[in-house]
Amino acid sequence: MPKENPSLMVVEDESLLLQAIIKKLDTYKVKTVSCTNGGQAFDYLENLTQLPDLIWLDYHLKDMDGLEFMNKLKMREKWKDIPVVVVSNSASDDKVHNILGLGAKKYIIKAEHRLDDIIKTVLEII
Amino acid sequence: MLPVFSIRTKLILAFALMYSIPIAILSYSFYKDSVGLSKEQNLNTVNQNLDLADETLQSTLNKAKEDLISIGTLSSFINYAFNKTPQENDYPSELVNDLYSFLTNKKAYNQFTFTDLTGQEKIKIIYDGYKTYLVQETDLANISNLDLFTQVKKLINDKAYISFSETGDSILISKPYRTDDEKLKGVITLSLRTSSILETLQKNQLSKEYVILINEEGNYITQSKSGVSSVIRDYPEFAEAIRTETKGQIFSKSISSYITFTHANLSQFSTAEKSWILMSIIEKDVIEKDIQTSLSKTLVYIAPLFLVVTLFAFLLSGLIARPINIFKNTVEEIIQKGNLNKQVNIKSKDEIGYLAEKFNELLDRLKDYYENLENKVKEKTLEIRKFQQAVEASTDGIIITGTDSDIIYVNPKWEFFTGYNLDEVKGKKPTFLKSGKTPKYVYEEMWIALKNNREYYTDEIINKRKDGTEYNTELAIAPITESGRTIYYVGIANDITKRKEVDRMKSEFISLASHQLRTPLSAMRWFLEMLLDGDAGEINGEQREYITNVYQSNNRMIELVNALLNVSRIESGRIMVDPVPTDLEELVKSVVSETKVKYTEKKQNIIVSIHSSLPKINIDPKLIRHVFLNLITNAIKYSPEGGEIHIFVSKNDKEVMVQVSDTGYGIPETEQTKIFQKFYRGSNIIKNEIDGNGLGLYLTKAIVESSRGRIWFESEENKGTSFWFTLPLGGMEARQGEVSING
Numbered sequence: 001m002p003k004e005n006p007s008l009m010v011v012e013d014e015s016l017l018l019q020a021i022i023k024k025l026d027t028y029k030v031k032t033v034s035c036t037n038g039g040q041a042f043d044y045l046e047n048l049t050q051l052p053d054l055i056w057l058d059y060h061l062k063d064m065d066g067l068e069f070m071n072k073l074k075m076r077e078k079w080k081d082i083p084v085v086v087v088s089n090s091a092s093d094d095k096v097h098n099i100l101g102l103g104a105k106k107y108i109i110k111a112e113h114r115l116d117d118i119i120k121t122v123l124e125i126i
Numbered sequence: 127m128l129p130v131f132s133i134r135t136k137l138i139l140a141f142a143l144m145y146s147i148p149i150a151i152l153s154y155s156f157y158k159d160s161v162g163l164s165k166e167q168n169l170n171t172v173n174q175n176l177d178l179a180d181e182t183l184q185s186t187l188n189k190a191k192e193d194l195i196s197i198g199t200l201s202s203f204i205n206y207a208f209n210k211t212p213q214e215n216d217y218p219s220e221l222v223n224d225l226y227s228f229l230t231n232k233k234a235y236n237q238f239t240f241t242d243l244t245g246q247e248k249i250k251i252i253y254d255g256y257k258t259y260l261v262q263e264t265d266l267a268n269i270s271n272l273d274l275f276t277q278v279k280k281l282i283n284d285k286a287y288i289s290f291s292e293t294g295d296s297i298l299i300s301k302p303y304r305t306d307d308e309k310l311k312g313v314i315t316l317s318l319r320t321s322s323i324l325e326t327l328q329k330n331q332l333s334k335e336y337v338i339l340i341n342e343e344g345n346y347i348t349q350s351k352s353g354v355s356s357v358i359r360d361y362p363e364f365a366e367a368i369r370t371e372t373k374g375q376i377f378s379k380s381i382s383s384y385i386t387f388t389h390a391n392l393s394q395f396s397t398a399e400k401s402w403i404l405m406s407i408i409e410k411d412v413i414e415k416d417i418q419t420s421l422s423k424t425l426v427y428i429a430p431l432f433l434v435v436t437l438f439a440f441l442l443s444g445l446i447a448r449p450i451n452i453f454k455n456t457v458e459e460i461i462q463k464g465n466l467n468k469q470v471n472i473k474s475k476d477e478i479g480y481l482a483e484k485f486n487e488l489l490d491r492l493k494d495y496y497e498n499l500e501n502k503v504k505e506k507t508l509e510i511r512k513f514q515q516a517v518e519a520s521t522d523g524i525i526i527t528g529t530d531s532d533i534i535y536v537n538p539k540w541e542f543f544t545g546y547n548l549d550e551v552k553g554k555k556p557t558f559l560k561s562g563k564t565p566k567y568v569y570e571e572m573w574i575a576l577k578n579n580r581e582y583y584t585d586e587i588i589n590k591r592k593d594g595t596e597y598n599t600e601l602a603i604a605p606i607t608e609s610g611r612t613i614y615y616v617g618i619a620n621d622i623t624k625r626k627e628v629d630r631m632k633s634e635f636i637s638l639a640s641h642q643l644r645t646p647l648s649a650m651r652w653f654l655e656m657l658l659d660g661d662a663g664e665i666n667g668e669q670r671e672y673i674t675n676v677y678q679s680n681n682r683m684i685e686l687v688n689a690l691l692n693v694s695r696i697e698s699g700r701i702m703v704d705p706v707p708t709d710l711e712e713l714v715k716s717v718v719s720e721t722k723v724k725y726t727e728k729k730q731n732i733i734v735s736i737h738s739s740l741p742k743i744n745i746d747p748k749l750i751r752h753v754f755l756n757l758i759t760n761a762i763k764y765s766p767e768g769g770e771i772h773i774f775v776s777k778n779d780k781e782v783m784v785q786v787s788d789t790g791y792g793i794p795e796t797e798q799t800k801i802f803q804k805f806y807r808g809s810n811i812i813k814n815e816i817d818g819n820g821l822g823l824y825l826t827k828a829i830v831e832s833s834r835g836r837i838w839f840e841s842e843e844n845k846g847t848s849f850w851f852t853l854p855l856g857g858m859e860a861r862q863g864e865v866s867i868n869g
């Protein structure tokens with residue numbers, strides 16, 4: 001069941017997409033932290049007083065890929081339980097398999113789904 | 127192989143053997159008869175001669191008696207004998223002269239004696255073989271006391287008395303001498319030389335046969351030259367024989383002679399002797415010599431016979447063997463010179479003639495066949511040369527191996543891209559080309575195909591050249607069979623390194639471009655969604671309609687990108703095949719239910735009919751689902767409202783066959799060859815149905831074929847289309863890959 005006022009960290013390097021996601025999430029009354037690269041995301045995680053309920057992660061980032069991000073995340077005790085949903089445009093089986101193996105909850109192809117549907121799926125996980 | 131024993135030799139030997147036995151038997155019996163006959167004849171002759179000798183003896187003695195009588199009738203003798211008292215000067219010179227001439231003429235007698243009644247010898251004339259002389263009165267003896275004188279005086283008949291002379295060299299023939307008035311006057315005696323008798327006896331005898339005359343005591347009457355001592359003394363059995371037999375024949379081993387004897391017939395004479403025996407002695411050798419003569423006689427008869435028979439055998443065997451020899455020589459000539467125009471020239475009406483006739487027929491046929499063959503060989507050689515040149519000039523690499531995969535041939539093109547030449551690789555297995563980078567399943571699949579006499583194609587092989595550099599090769603390999611047995615493998619190999627590189631770059635480009643396209647497409651999609659959702663405020667009806675059109679176009683673009691991605695994945699061979707035992711019925715039903723919205727919207731009906739005992743088959747459900755989805759979606763899309771779609775899933779012992787039939791627009795006949803091509807869309811449906819990118823069937827076919835299935839269709843415009851595809855019951859083979867098909 002969706003949590004009341006959940007908080008989400010969205011890591012997406014494409015600003016247009018990020019804008020759309022944040023705007024849509026606003027309509028769902030979800031608190032969001034948006035990052036355009038991996039480094040920024042980890043900075044926020046270090047500094048935030050409250051950790052996000054879920055991380056929305058694009059696989060291809062300018063400074064790192066999804067696997068690297070997951071590895072970094074899992075190394076820190078306080079982060080390792082944060083659920084991650086990968087929303088990406090490329091989905092080779094290897095990638096999907098590897099990242100789910102590292103603990104990602106789901107792997108969603110952006111273009112194939114309505115944004116609404118993706119958000120609903122993500123909120124289900126929280 | 128030359129015949130060691132020619133038929134002729136054999137025939138001669140056979141004939142010789144055949145004739146030798148009767149000839150030998152004949153010779154033997156002839157010889158045997160001849161020997162027996164000869165011996166018997168000889169001994170008979172001896173017997174007869176002995177009889178003859180007996181007669182001769184008698185006639186000689188009779189002659190002597192007659193001569194004695196004739197002396198008594200001489201007038202000179204009568205005058206002398208009847209002169210009572212002869213005076214000294216009254217010498218009977220006339221008588222002496224007569225007697226002289228008598229003895230000299232006769233020569234057989236050596237003495238004549240006249241004895242008066244007192245026993246006093248009166249006249250005695252001796253012939254010593256050279257001259258005749260008168261014994262002097264003083265030397266004349268009185269023989270009155272001699273047995274001879276008394277015996278003769280007693281003789282009353284005409285018989286003569288015979289006795290031996292004291293010296294033993296003469297037989298004395300004596301007679302009483304009487305006057306005409308039968309008054310006894312004295313005794314006359316003629317002495318016959320035994321040598322003369324012997325001469326007479328010997329006259330009729332065989333050579334080396336000796337006839338002797340003995341008395342019963344075994345004493346010689348006549349002397350013999352044979353040197354035989356007293357036969358009777360030495361051989362008691364002979365003495366026994368002459369005592370009991372009048373005639374006989376005995377073989378004496380000690381002197382190695384046949385002795386024939388007969389008692390002389392002395393019945394016309396008077397004698398004191400008990401018996402005279404005529405003996406013939408002939409050496410065994412003489413008889414045997416005659417036997418040897420019969421042997422040579424036999425040879426004289428048999429040898430020519432044998433020669434004649436042998437000659438006959440030669441001629442006959444030659445006659446029989448001649449056609450065979452002609453045959454043999456002709457065959458030899460044909461073989462040596464290869465001259466098939468030659469004929470065996472034998473006209474005989476026997477088996478050989480028949481054989482020759484048939485052989486000639488055979489030769490004719492052989493000739494025809496040979497000429498035919500020659501032409502055919504020429505033709506074939508030309509044909510082969512044509513193919514050989516084609517193979518050599520081929521721009522494809524060609525490799526031929528034996529069933530043991532040892533290389534037999536590679537063409538220049540193959541040499542060119544591998545760097546090896548034919549001499550280096552001949553007899554080797556092509557494994558030296560392996561780089562180790564070719565996926566293992568390629569070789570596995572290849573060998574399975576070849577073992578089952580199927581062709582195999584792959585473009586996934588990565589090999590190594592002679593210089594060590596790697597290259598991609600595509601290989602089409604096919605077994606060459608003869609009467610069901612594989613004898614060679616022929617491979618068409620090409621260096622496709624560049625093509626692979628281009629393909630890879632193309633796929634990468636498409637993949638990259640697609641990914642790049644997806645980001646803006648996603649942004650567009652999501653913002654349009656927000657507009658339509660009213661997130662940016664309410665929009666009016668017309669605005670909604672336009673935005674919806676943009677939204678739908680955007681979605682089609684996304685689908686197109688997805689399809690392009692799948693195509694590029696399929697083409698790059700990076701598709702992963704992950705077969706699991708799959709229930710096809712479940713799969714079909716799930717696809718049907720997934721498309722329910724679409725077909726119910728068009729008031730269509732889908733009828734599914736599935737084989738009742740379909741086993742689970744080992745397929746990649748993701749890929750096969752895509753196939754079903756594509757075919758069913760097409761059927762829905764390209765059928766008018768209210769149409770009916772049939773799905774049949776059946777199986778035989780090898781494969782599962784799926785049929786998807788619709789009652790739709792169909793495919794124009796002129797375009798039916800293009801429908802599996804990329805981006806093809808039927809000219810008749812573009813007007814009715816804008817949705818679609820022309821990649822679906824291309825992808826579907828690629829999936830079915832990569833699963834070792836086949837796909838085909840039948841279609842009639844405005845009547846409908848049926849698609850069939852098969853999947854091997856054995857299932858698909860797993861394949862490592864990077865990506866899977868995107869649904």
